[in-house]
Amino acid sequence: MGDLAVHGRAxxxxxxxxxxxxxxxxxxxxxRRRSFSWEAAGAxxxxxxxxxxxxxxxxxxxxxxxxxxxxxxxRFLARTAPTTELTYAQLRDQSDIVAxxxxxxxxxxxDGVCTLLPxxxxxxxxxxxxxxxxxxxxxxxxxxxxxxxxxxLRLGHIRVLVTDTPSYLRKVEPHRDSLPDLRHVLLTDAEAxxxxxGAGGPPGTMPWSVALGAGAAAYDPDTFTVAPTRPDDxxxxxxxxxxxxxxxxxxxxxxxxxAHHVTAEFALDLRPGDIYWCTADPGWVTGTSYGILGPLSxxxxxVTDAADFDARRWYRILQDEGVTVFYTAPTALRMLMRTxxxxxxxxxxxxxxxxxxxxxxxxxxxxxxxxxxFGLPVHxxxxxxxxxxxxxxxxxxxxxxxxxxxxxxPGVVAAVLGQGADGRAEVTDGHVRVLGPDExxxxxxxxxxxxxxxxxLDDPDRYARAFADxxxxxxxxxxxxxxxxxxxxxxxxxxxxSAGHLIGPFEVESALMEHPxxxxxxxxxxxxxxxxxxxxxxxxxxxxxxxxxALARELIAFGRHRLGSVAPREIAFDxxxxxxxxxxxxxxxxxxxxxxxxxxxxxxxxxPAADGPEVRP
Ligand code: WT7
Numbered sequence: 053m054g055d056l057a058v059h060g061r062a063x064x065x066x067x068x069x070x071x072x073x074x075x076x077x078x079x080x081x082x083x084r085r086r087s088f089s090w091e092a093a094g095a096x097x098x099x100x101x102x103x104x105x106x107x108x109x110x111x112x113x114x115x116x117x118x119x120x121x122x123x124x125x126x127r128f129l130a131r132t133a134p135t136t137e138l139t140y141a142q143l144r145d146q147s148d149i150v151a152x153x154x155x156x157x158x159x160x161x162x163d164g165v166c167t168l169l170p171x172x173x174x175x176x177x178x179x180x181x182x183x184x185x186x187x188x189x190x191x192x193x194x195x196x197x198x199x200x201x202x203x204x205l206r207l208g209h210i211r212v213l214v215t216d217t218p219s220y221l222r223k224v225e226p227h228r229d230s231l232p233d234l235r236h237v238l239l240t241d242a243e244a245x246x247x248x249x250g251a252g253g254p255p256g257t258m259p260w261s262v263a264l265g266a267g268a269a270a271y272d273p274d275t276f277t278v279a280p281t282r283p284d285d286x287x288x289x290x291x292x293x294x295x296x297x298x299x300x301x302x303x304x305x306x307x308x309x310x311a312h313h314v315t316a317e318f319a320l321d322l323r324p325g326d327i328y329w330c331t332a333d334p335g336w337v338t339g340t341s342y343g344i345l346g347p348l349s350x351x352x353x354x355v356t357d358a359a360d361f362d363a364r365r366w367y368r369i370l371q372d373e374g375v376t377v378f379y380t381a382p383t384a385l386r387m388l389m390r391t392x393x394x395x396x397x398x399x400x401x402x403x404x405x406x407x408x409x410x411x412x413x414x415x416x417x418x419x420x421x422x423x424x425x426f427g428l429p430v431h432x433x434x435x436x437x438x439x440x441x442x443x444x445x446x447x448x449x450x451x452x453x454x455x456x457x458x459x460x461x462p463g464v465v466a467a468v469l470g471q472g473a474d475g476r477a478e479v480t481d482g483h484v485r486v487l488g489p490d491e492x493x494x495x496x497x498x499x500x501x502x503x504x505x506x507x508x509l510d511d512p513d514r515y516a517r518a519f520a521d522x523x524x525x526x527x528x529x530x531x532x533x534x535x536x537x538x539x540x541x542x543x544x545x546x547x548x549x550s551a552g553h554l555i556g557p558f559e560v561e562s563a564l565m566e567h568p569x570x571x572x573x574x575x576x577x578x579x580x581x582x583x584x585x586x587x588x589x590x591x592x593x594x595x596x597x598x599x600x601x602a603l604a605r606e607l608i609a610f611g612r613h614r615l616g617s618v619a620p621r622e623i624a625f626d627x628x629x630x631x632x633x634x635x636x637x638x639x640x641x642x643x644x645x646x647x648x649x650x651x652x653x654x655x656x657x658x659x660p661a662a663d664g665p666e667v668r669p
Contacts, residue, residue: 080449080450081447081449081450081459084318084462085460085462088462088463089463090310090463090500090501090502093310093314093463094310096310096313096314097110097307097309097310098110098114100280102280103282103283104280104281104282105281105282105283105306105307105309106183106184106186106278106279106280106281106306107183107281107287107288107306107308107309107345108147108179108180108181108183108184108278109184109278110309110310110313110349111180111309111312111344111345111348111349112125112140112143112144112147112180112348113144113278115140115348115351116140116141116143116144116145117144119324120140120324120351121139121140121141122139122140122141123139123140123324123351123353124137124138124139124353125138125139125140125142125143125348125353125354126138126143126173126176126353126354126355126356127353127354127355127356127373128171128172128173128356128358129355129356129357129358129359129369129373130358130359131358131359136173138173138176140348140351143176143177143180143348145273146173146177147177147180147181147184148181148184148271148273148276149181149264149267149268149271150177150178150180150181150182150184150185150264150267151180151181151182151184151185151267151276151278151279152267152268152270152271152276153181153263153264153266153267153268154181154182154185154187154212154267155185156263156266156267156270157212157235157236157263158235159185159187159211159212159236160185160186160187160279161186161187161279161281161285162186162187162188162286163187163188163211163212164187164188164190164208164209164210164211164212164233164289165178165182165187165188165189165190165210165211165212165213165214166189166190166191166192166204166205166208166210166212166213166214167179167189167191167192167213167214167215167334167335168192168194168196168201168213168214168215168219168223168224169194169214169215169216169219169240170194170358171333171334171356171357171358172240172358174214174240174260175214175334176334176344176356178214179191179334179340179344180344183279183287183306184278184279185279186279186280186281186285187211187212188286188287188288188289188303189287189288189289189340190204190208190210190288190289190290190291190301191290191334191335191336191339191340192204192205192335193333193335193336193553193616193617194219194333194335195333195335195616195617196223196335196615196616196617196618197223197612197613197614197615197616197617197618197619198222198223198224198226198227198614199559199563199614199615200299200559200615200616200618201223201224202223202224202227202230202231203298203299203559204291204299204301205224205231205233205234206230206231206233207291207298207299207301207509207510208289208291208301208509209233210231210233210234211233211234211235211236212234212235212236212237212238213234213236213237213238214237214238214240214260215237215238215239215240216239216240216241217239217241217242217253217254217257220237220239220254220257221254224237225254225256228256236258236263237256237257237258238257238258238259238260238263239253239254239257239258239259239260240260242254242257242258242259242260242261243259243261244259244261244262244265281306282306283305283306283307283502284305284306284307284506285305285306286303286304286305286506287304287305287306287308288303288304288308288340288440289301289302289303289304289509290302290304290336290337290340290437291437292337292436292437292438292554293547293554293555293556293559294514294545294547294556294558295545295546295547295556295557295558295639296558297558298559299556299559300508300509300511300514301508301509301510301511302437302438302440302505302507302508302509303505303506303507303508303509304440304503304505304506305502305506307502308341308440308441308502308503309345309349309502310502310503311440311441311463311501311502311503312341312342312345312346312349312440312441312503313346313349313350314441314461314462314463315346315441315442315445315461316342316346316347316349316350317350318442318445318447318461318462319408319431319433319442319445319446319447319458319461320342320346320347320377320379320406320408320442321377321405321406321447321448322346322347322350322352322377323350323351323352324350324351324352325352325376326347326350326352326353326376326377326405327352327353327355327373327374327375327376327377327403328347328352328353328354328355328375328376328377328378328379329354329355329356329357329369329370329373329375329377329378329379330342330343330347330354330356330379330380331357331366331378331379331380331381331384332379332380332381332410332411332552336437336552336553337436337437337440338379338381338410338411338552341440341441341503342379342410342442343356346441352377355369355373355375357369361384361387363387363388363390363391363395364391364395366384366388367388367395367396367398367399368399370399370401370404371399371400371401374403375401375403375404376403376404376405376406377404377405377406377408378404378406378407378408379408379409379410380407380408380409380410381409381410381411381412381551381552382409382411382412382413382414382415382418382552382584383411383412383551383552383582383583383584385409385414385418385421385422385430386415386418386581386582387582388425389417389418389421389425390582393421393424393425396424396425396426397425401426401427404426404428405428405448406428406431406448407422407426407428407430407431408430408431408432408433408445408446409430409431409432409433410432410433410434410435410442410552411549411552411553412549412552412584413540413584414430414432414455414457415455416454416455418430419432419452419454419455420454429452429454431445431446431447431452431458432445432446432456432457432458433445433446433457433458434457434458434538434540436526436528437505437554438504438505438518438524438526439497439501439503439504439505439524439526440503440504440505441501441503442461443460443461443464443466443497443501444457444458444459444460444461444464444466444538445457445458445459445461446458446459447461453537455539456533456537456538456539457530457537457538457539457540458537458538459535459536459537459538460497460536460538463500463501464497464498464501465497465498465500466495466496466497466498466532466538467486467487467495467496467497467498467523467532468486468487468491468492468493468494468495468496468530468531468532469484469485469486469487469493469494469496469523469525470484470485470486470487470491470493471492471493471494471529471544474544475494475529475544475545476494476525476527476544476545477493477494477496477520477523477525479520479521482520482521483521484496484520484521484523489531489532489533489534490531490532490533490534491531492529492530492531492541493529493530493531494525494526494527494528494529494530494544495526495528495529495530495538496523496524496525496526497523497524497526498522498523498524499519499522499523499524504524527543527544527545527547528540528541528542528543528544529541529542529543529544546576546639546640548575548576548577548585548587549577549584549585550577550580550583550584550585550586550587550618551582551583551584552584553617553618555577555587555618557574557575557576557639559615559618560573560575560587560589560611560615560618560619560620561573561574561575561589561637563611563614563615563619564589564591564607564610564611564620566614567606567607567610568594569593569594569597569603569607570591570592570593570594570607571591571592571593571594572591572592572629572637573589573590573591573592573629573637574589574590574626574629574637574638574639574642575587575588575589575590575620575639576588576590576639576642576643576646577643578622578643578646578647579647586620586621586622587618587619587620587621587622588620588621588622588623588624588646589607589611589620589622589623589624590624590625590626590629590642591607591623591624591625591626592625592626592627592628592629593625599625604623604625607620607623608620608621608622608623629642630642
């Protein structure tokens with residue numbers, strides 16, 4: 053079992069191989085893959101001996117009860133305030149208290165708890181406390197405007213929101229009447245009123261400190277029990293974006309922690325002693341799977357920073373904190389690259405073992421820039437909100453092929469399926485076509501890993517449509533080479549990826565349609581050197597409105613106010629948008645025109661000749 057050394061069981065640190073040419077693929081990856089089974093890996097889980105399993109216990113309490121009790125679990129770097137820390141034992145106790153506080157508010161199994169917070173101790177404690185109470189945690193991205201926030205609170209039937217006063221007053225309070233399920237709003241920055249009974253802050257809210265105080269008073273470490281959740285009880289709800297209609301709520305269950313753990317160990321090479329920094333916001337799945345749960349399950353010290361991107365600050369954190377594994381995104385790497393390699397060289401990163409990327413295509417230049425800046429090739433990883441954990445990755449010891457995302461992680465079977473006219477996998481008589489090496493089609497996975505989403509909330513039809521012939525269909529186009537490396541081609545649908553965040557075009561279009569001047573909108577992703585894509589909106593106006601630059605600016609501000617950071621950054625006025633026969637705006641034709649791609653070519657990709665696009669005059 054020499055293969056286990058690659059992820060450090062033997063305490064061995066392998067030099068990282070960098071081979072843009074094609075070396076023979078033998079050794080650790082193959083051996084590990086062959087010998088892997090989820091069943092055997094499941095021996096890592098502690099459970100309670102009676103068939104129950106709780107993510108928060110597996111991530112934190114198991115360490116709090118062992119050798120890592122006094123190891124720092126999370127270091128919170130703040131913009132200006134001093135750095136604070138929580139050890140594994142403290143994280144256990146304080147999340148027990150949050151769970152107790154939630155229980156006192158009558159929150160229990162199945163209830164939804166959301167955060168709308170920057171990276172702060174309250175956020176991490178809410179995640180763990182929610183799981184310990186048996187409730188379901190759902191993160192909200194703090195840069196969302198009121199519309200995405202309200203929509204997700206409604207769709208998720210959320211009962212508790214933890215946020216701060218400014219976010220509450222601007223994004224939630226004006227529409228509180230339309231949120232009948234929302235029972236409690238806890239404000240992290242509100243003070244308890246003098247001599248009061250716990251009130252304070254705006255009506256209908258409660259200071260976090262008051263809720264926690266009640267939890268602390270009722271907490272008894274000797275009798276406290278983590279909710280006895282079953283492996284397939286819901287634990288996490290992550291909203292993701294589709295091309296049409298509402299955001300989709302992907303539901304993940306407690307046993308997902310096994311996949312978080314195994315992949316954090318395998319793809320990120322995490323182990324006790326590591327100082328690990330994941331720059332993804334906890335409002336997105338990367339920020340929970342690999343910003344919180346996976347790394348804690350590996351017993352590392354997590355570094356988290358509340359400040360926004362700043363190249364100098366980031367290099368200083370990598371250096372001064374002694375970060376050993378750094379998980380980030382192509383947009384961030386491109387922003388670092390922009391400042392030049394000189395700035396990197398003003399710092400030293402002797403502890404840094406891996407720089408790993410996720411979320412968008414990683415340009416080969418960025419992989420090689422990693423070698424220049426850090427002495428390490430950047431490792432790519434691929435996965436989705438739905439998969440819950442890394443599915444395809446490079447890993448220590450495996451030769452990197454710049455431009456490829458790596459190979460399926462052990463326990464995951466991937467294939468590329470033949471496309472139909474709509475760009476998605478073609479299903480004929482219930483069967484798909486599995487393509488051969490280097491053929492382009494829809495990337496698909498065989499279900500069976502523990503972090504696979506178990507439903508789209510309240511939408512069984514949509515869930516059913518995500519599968520065909522025993523495969524989960526990813527919606528991405530890819531090819532797999534003869535050695536099993538997976539190469540990303542693009543998305544098969546119209547979902548936009550900007551700065552690592554999926555944006556549903558329909559959600560953006562619906563918000564802009566509320567402006568009185570707007571008759572119709574089509575939204576596309578426009579390639580952008582930094583963000584990968586930015587949102588561009590094509591707008592037709594109602595009679596009586598003129599397409600002026602002032603109106604374009606007004607629409608951008610209108611979008612920004614409602615949607616927050618997922619709003620369009622460019623507006624173009626169009627006299628008539630192209631439609632399909634069924635009347636939908638043809639976003640892909642808009643995109644082809646924007647990019648100067650031949651429209652004819654596009655229509656053959658888009659639809660069969662017999663059902664070709666019909667462009668209205
Ligand atoms: C979509 C999933 C990645 C987990 C968090 C975001 C794109 C993801 C890569 C990559 C090219 C990538 C895909 C995928 N994507 N990783 N390494 N190279 N594209 O999850 O928000 O559900 O986004 O992100 O299009 O389907 P998500």
